[in-house]
Amino acid sequence: MPGERLPQWLDAVRQDDLPGPHTLAAGIDRDRDTVIAGLTLPWSSGVVEGQVNRIKTLKRQMFGRAGFALLRERVLLHS
Secondary structure, three states, X not given: OHHHHHHHHHHHHHHOOOHHHHHHHHHHHHOHXXXXXXXXXXXXXXXXXXXXXXXXXXXXHXXXXXXXXXXXXXXXXXX
């Protein structure tokens, strides 16, 4: 499983000279348990993320043109 190899990958990144991956590795270390769970557990929030993305897109399209009532109507009609 990919999550099982994460510690070795983080060690390899730390031994490299590139600062960008070091920053990424530090962020992953802060939330290591969550990252490993996301890589190994069978559950996914992909459907929820897709809906959030769709609503944000509608909101951006309507910015400055209409109020919450119309946004609500479009979200409910296009689901």
